[in-house]
Amino acid sequence: MRKTDSGIHFHRGFRPACVAVLLPFLAITGCAVRPAPPCQKDGITYGTTVGIFRGQWNDHYERALSYMEGECYDFALDDLKQALMQNPSDRWWARAYGMHFIDYFPHREKGLVHYLTGDYASAVEELEISVAQEPSEKALFYLGKARWRLPEVKQAGTTPRLVVHTPAGAEQTGEIWTNRHSLRISGIAEDPQYISEITISGGPAFIESSGRRVAFDEEIHLDQGRHEIEICAKNIRNRATKRRLVIHVDRSGPTITIDRLVPGIRIQGRLQDESGIAFVRTAGRTLAFQNRKQAAFSFPLESKSGTIRLIAADGQDNTTRAEIGLPTPPTARTASFIAQNDGYATDALRPAFHYAPREDETRILISGWKEKEVCFDESIHIEGRITSRYRVEILTVNSRPVSLDSGKTVFFNASVLLKPGENPVDISVTDQSGRMTTKHLYITRKIPEIYHLKHRYGFFMHPFRNSKQGDKIGYFESLFAGSVLGRNRFQMHFQDDLKKILDERDILRKFRSFFPEKRRRPDAVLSGVIYETRNGVEIAARLFDRDTSELLAIKNVYDASKNASAWNFLADRLAEKFVREFPLVCGTATRCGRRRIVVDAGSGRLKMGWPLIVYREKKPAQAEAVLNGSNMTRRTDYTTIIGNAGIDELMGRQYGAALTGGCASEIRTGDGIISR
Template sequence: MKFYISVTLTIFIFIFYCVACNSVDQSSPKIKNGRVYGEIPHFKHQWYHYYARGLSFAEGHFFSDACSDLQTAIHKRTKDQRNARTYGFHYMDYFPHRELGIIYYRQKKIKLAINQLKLSLSSEKSARAEFYLDLARKDLIQSDKLDHHPPNIVITSPKHTDFRNTPDLTIQGYVTDDTFVKKIDIEKRPVRMDLSQKKKTFTMNFSLKPGQNEILIQAEDISGKISHVSLNITLDRIPPLIAVDQLFEKEALNKIVISANIFDSNGLERFVIDEYAQNANGLQQIKISKTLPLKPNQKQIHIQVYDKAGNCTQAFIPIKDHTKAIFSNQLLAGDFMTDDSRKSILLSQQSTDNIGNRDSIFPVINLRFPREKKVTFLDFMYLEGSVQDNDEVSHLSVNGKNLLPFAGKKIFFNHIIPLKKGKNVINLSAMDPSGNSTGRTLKVTRQVPGVEQHEARLKIAIANFERDISATILSKCKNFENLLYIEMKKKQRFTLIHPEKLNVKKRRINDQEKEKIDEKSALLTAKTLHADYVMFGKITENQDNMTIYIRLVDTELPDTIEDIAVGVYTENVDRDQLFVLAQGLNFKLADELPLLKGLITRIMGDEILVDIGRKDNIKKGMKLIIYHIEKIKDPKTDIVIWEKFSNNGQARIESPQEAFSMAKLMKNKGLSDQKTQQQIITK
């Protein structure tokens, strides 16, 4: 009997305690400016009830009550998490550490704020936590006067910053600070920094323009101190000129005498005549007069001239056995001359006899490269050849630009001409002092390989975003999806499917009032549209702040491939700020899914090893396009004179490592071990 009385009493006390607690919680709402805060229907002491009520109190600036509820929520469920399951099919974003840190920041409890915000980010990344952690760090540094120096910028590549002969430049380095690095810009292009860091490494690719390039790298720390360094790099793609004036054979001494001028506007590095080599010490022009031994059965003289950028011009001058005066005050046909050129010279010489002393012999242009090249995948054309005249060549131009700083009997030249996409016309013209002029016209079409075209990039279908809008405000983020679509289309990193084409319906989840996107339906629809990813998003908008969070879900493997997720946050809730947020999301997405090139280093059945990895921001599930451009080079100059393109299928990253990755073939057109140096590009 006593046992039953004891049990009954215990149950009664428990029920009384629960009722008492509920009555206290239900009586806790606060009223401010006619609005009620902290009122949660059907409050059942669950972690999500305390969290929701804490947010409500925080919105009304009842910070003591908010802290109490958030701490209770943390005690019941420790870690911050997106889409935390409450009950049934109900989910919510749960960030108690973040919101508690923001309250501490507003209460000027800076160290407590930093601790809570770091705990939040250690569990789940969010733009709002990053924003407030940087604010708290800045306040602490300024109040304790911890910032003594501006950031220190170190460039690790390129090592030499004077002259280059290729336009592609990769700048690598790092920035350190005695507090935190907040911002890095390279020639006004930002390095992605979601959160300030003690040390930030960076890599950025540039395309240099011809001539001098000044690239400014600027870094700013969290307190606003700024430092900068400049790289001065000259892109020189114009090789030196060689003008041969005389070439005599001293028969008795078995020697050859050569007289020539060499020139480069940015400075000569060295020159080589057969086996004789000499440094040029950066001089722009050198007059060469050299006597060299003539080897038995020697057929030609080989001249090589290098400039400071590494460009090289070569001349192969034939030695004629039948004459002692090989090249002196007369026209030398040379080994580049065609039969048509010889005929034109003969006709010109005949016309000279008819008109007396007047020079009517036209200069002759001989091209070694290109050889009937009409289509190319390269973004430049390489010209190599010579021009000669019985008197001297005074003018040689390519597309109207004169290349000659001086006149000469026979000019050897190399020239690189940038090509635009599509058809290109190249005009060469040579003239002698008498005004005799010769012209050549070349036509070439530059094709962009299919793997580099915009249509080959990842296809993303944009779904309409979910919205969590405060009941007290008029939303300013209507049609944000369309704004983001326009911004992403403008940058052309991805191909896109507009939300209207996806046309995914919303559905209710049980008795939940808010409608949610039917993700399964969206993925199925996007797959029929051949999309690689579906973009889902959520916009949270309050009176004084806005958060936009988006994630990409793989249409083929939605349950096995980790989502790509980024977010932005602002406290400037203004219509114009939406453009900035759209730019920020696109910038972060392009960084999460970078457009990279690499090489296949090994093939193992249906798996390949590639030379890009986590250091390049490569992630599991990313798709690769495999292709090969066979480059045919001239054996004498090592210059690419022809190329052939082939698309060999696709692969998906399976296991990314720091410097390399393992990928599995998806669409294989016949890879073999003999083709391990094939190229890959991220889709």
């Protein structure tokens, strides 16, 4: 034996060069990890890993998940404890080594093992740590179920506290009057035993996750009329608290019934409106009402010829106009009987002199609309006049009754909500004799240029990873793609293999209209993972900026079921999460400088770096539009894109943005802003 300078002894004939050959073997045998305890079920071996088990935290975590699939929970707990000793934090996208990342939730999975084995107190403890470190739907789901099984929770009898935000004055009555197309229903639900669900009129409200305090904010679209809305919050013990709102949507003006008309003397009539009449005005004279649903009016007339113009408004600022050409004046004796000194209003008037048409048939005259028209608004006002020899008793617009006080000459202004494409509008009148008269219009609604999908943010979608999907590859992706496209918020581009799968499943054909001819280059890349286990399905999706590789958002969803309805639910919920994370926001430019603008987005939220479109909306001239009271209905798209910008500064409730396209000198204060 001889001794080297390093102090290591070698036997005679041993060559130091051999060390290089022996070192790997010595390293493996000297640092060998403990072999995995055997776990078999139904002929399947569990406790395995994809690669070589090196004893790192990610190896223990992967093996623990395998043990959980085989229900070898003691072995799974041992591995989870080993993983936590090396890496104690739950997190999405944890770096394992090099450029290899995994979703790592040892506290959550440990809590799930405790829940499945009946140790609910330990389950709550671990799951609460997981939620505090990195919230996930799966952790919150089982935290609620574990808490519900605790003895102290079972004995407690709490019910949720539900606060619904309502306009001023609606707290006491629970009734809201509005003339808007949509209304936001928002509020807070609180319960020590966790809020598990919030519904609005029976449909689920979107909540990010269950918790002791949950906020909700839903926009509901309502047509004309009365709507009862029930908001219900439930806790994990299924105890509920309900609030009821009655929403009256009134976008139609008052009806004006003309009873008497004496040229140069007086005009008299009646008004009716469900939300209450504010005033009626003519020739500089105004009669105000305290939101009475019915009222009568009388105005002196100075002129014996020409046109009388009346305008009536209700409490929601809806208006109706009446224009009447004066007939031949009556005799002086009749006129002196009618004449009064000043305008006055009463609740009812007995007609002494009738203004009625001579025609035998009922006539419906619509102001400004031809039989077939095009417009760019989501609703229109059908303003018209009905004349009949018999009293008009019933007026409907698209089968919806219009409130009126019967008479032979009636002016009305009814609102009609339009869907994209052609919309039939039927105005039907029934008179005192029972005869029905109908007029038909066909209004085609088009979408303004700035809302077209070709101007929206786009992402490139890869197939989601799922080792258990087998012949269902592309199944979830097709559901998710359909749900995203159906919301008309993002452009979608597909990786070739995924596009082939979607084509084979005939998915893309159904959404062909959602693929503009000129699509922009994708702004981001979307990838995801489907974790399908014996206990349910968890899906995590990540959106990366295509140029900078910055992680823009991680969204996850979970369901304990794996049936068809669960997969649909997961796809819709994941799509909704991304749409809410990056909403379509409209605003205005409040200041303009050299290559920079300041944006006021109102209540909307914008993110750093998010691209914007700058546009200008020219108000249509009266000759190019239909004038309905104070409403101008656009027959032409008057929006023009004049530039692009990107958010680079957060300024409280406003945002600073740098111009990335267009001419800075053309952009002015007041120009419109919309997120891409």
